[in-house]
Amino acid sequence: MKKIDGHAHIVDALAGFNGKGRLNALGDGYAVWDDGEVIKLIEDGYGDKNFLAESLLKYMDENDVEKAVILQGHLNGYQNYYTYLAMKRYPERFTGAFAVDPYAENAMAIVQRHVEDLGFRAIKFEISQGGGIHGYRGQKTPFRLDTDPHVSLILSYLLDYPGFVVTVDYGNFDQISHQPDAIANLARLYPSLDFVVCHLSFPHAATPNRLRAELLMWKDYENIYTDLSAIQDIDRLDEFPFPKSRANVQIAKEVLGAKRLIWGTDAPWSATFNTYEELATWLEASDLFTQEELADVLYNNAERVYFKPTAVEANHQAVDPATRDLDL
Numbered sequence: 397m398k399k400i401d402g403h404a405h406i407v408d409a410l411a412g413f414n415g416k417g418r419l420n421a422l423g424d425g426y427a428v429w430d431d432g433e434v435i436k437l438i439e440d441g442y443g444d445k446n447f448l449a450e451s452l453l454k455y456m457d458e459n460d461v462e463k464a465v466i467l468q469g470h471l472n473g474y475q476n477y478y479t480y481l482a483m484k485r486y487p488e489r490f491t492g493a494f495a496v497d498p499y500a501e502n503a504m505a506i507v508q509r510h511v512e513d514l515g516f517r518a519i520k521f522e523i524s525q526g527g528g529i530h531g532y533r534g535q536k537t538p539f540r541l542d543t544d545p546h547v548s549l550i551l552s553y554l555l556d557y558p559g560f561v562v563t564v565d566y567g568n569f570d571q572i573s574h575q576p577d578a579i580a581n582l583a584r585l586y587p588s589l590d591f592v593v594c595h596l597s598f599p600h601a602a603t604p605n606r607l608r609a610e611l612l613m614w615k616d617y618e619n620i621y622t623d624l625s626a627i628q629d630i631d632r633l634d635e636f637p638f639p640k641s642r643a644n645v646q647i648a649k650e651v652l653g654a655k656r657l658i659w660g661t662d663a664p665w666s667a668t669f670n671t672y673e674e675l676a677t678w679l680e681a682s683d684l685f686t687q688e689e690l691a692d693v694l695y696n697n698a699e700r701v702y703f704k705p706t707a708v709e710a711n712h713q714a715v716d717p718a719t720r721d722l723d724l
Contacts, residue, residue, distance in 0.1 A: 397694055400463045401461050402623050402658035403623045403660025404465065404660065406475060407446045411475075412429075414526075415531030415532050416430060416431045417429055421446075422445075423444055425442070435665075449485070463491070464490055465660070468493060470527050470529075476494040476495065487711065493563050494510040495519065511557065513716055514714050515711045519561070519562055520564075523565070524568075524571060527565075527567070535572065538573070541578045541579070559589070561707075563593075569603075576593070576610040579591055579620060580614055583619050595623065596624055599630065599648075622652070622658070625660030626661075628640075629669050658701065
């Protein structure tokens with residue numbers, strides 16, 4: 397069955413940053429945060445100090461994954477320009493989102509460049525306390541996506557691009573950044589935009605009522621989707637074929653329906669906890685969806701949301717003035 401990895405990352409030069417400081421490459425796929433924590437970021441054989449587009453393609457080709465959506469995150473550091481280059485080099489395999497800190501002095505200039513010059517049609521906000529903006533900026537001054545004026549300025553600009561995708565990672569329920577209600581408000585305020593919440597709102601099988609209540613906030617808004625990436629890592633321990641994850645996705649199917657769920661892996665880091673093959677096949681092994689529903693979750697939904705014809709056209713035709721004469 398055809399697949400689109402709806403949540404993946406590539407890393408040219410590691411530049412991770414969050415509340416733990418800077419993430420520094422050690423080699424052999426390992427990295428260390430400034431606070432001393434060491435993590436295995438990249439599986440052996442897929443990169444030493446980086447995880448290139450070709451390494452992601454290797455995963456994809458080994459597992460019959462046709463396309464991927466490249467997202468940004470603070471774990472790897474914003475890889476905006478490298479993502480642009482990957483989309484230009486492999487236009488039939490990749491689309492992607494860029495990221496910006498909305499509090500940066502030149503935030504709007506950055507947004508305009510990525511949309512108007514580079515042709516992006518998706519933006520990623522990683523605001524989580526655990527791994528994103530709230531971890532290094534928002535603990536003392538928490539902000540909400542649906543009321544913050546810096547975010548509103550960006551979203552209002554994006555209204556000139558109907559169908560633009562706003563992807564959000566807001567972290568676990570015990571973090572000050574967790575705000576599923578803000579997503580519902582945004583979907584109502586910006587009906588021409590599509591919103592994708594990463595990681596199924598960080599579910600835990602032990603608290604199904606919480607997950608159901610959060611998803612019910614989105615039920616009436618057809619422009620809200622959620623991806624299923626890395627939920628095995630969130631609800632540990634969960635071994636293939638991931639019964640805890642299956643229980644969480646069952647709730648999502650019941651509340652939102654199969655047409656609003658997007659499969660993804662969150663590679664490369666998640667592929668160090670479970671193999672990419674397991675992440676690519678667990679939904680088929682779960683016997684949770686009909687074949688038609690499975691086709692939607694594994695391929696059609698990501699194609700419809702992220703690979704819109706206007707987005708594909710923009711990504712393929714965009715040429716950065718800074719590199720107009722370079723062979724990309």
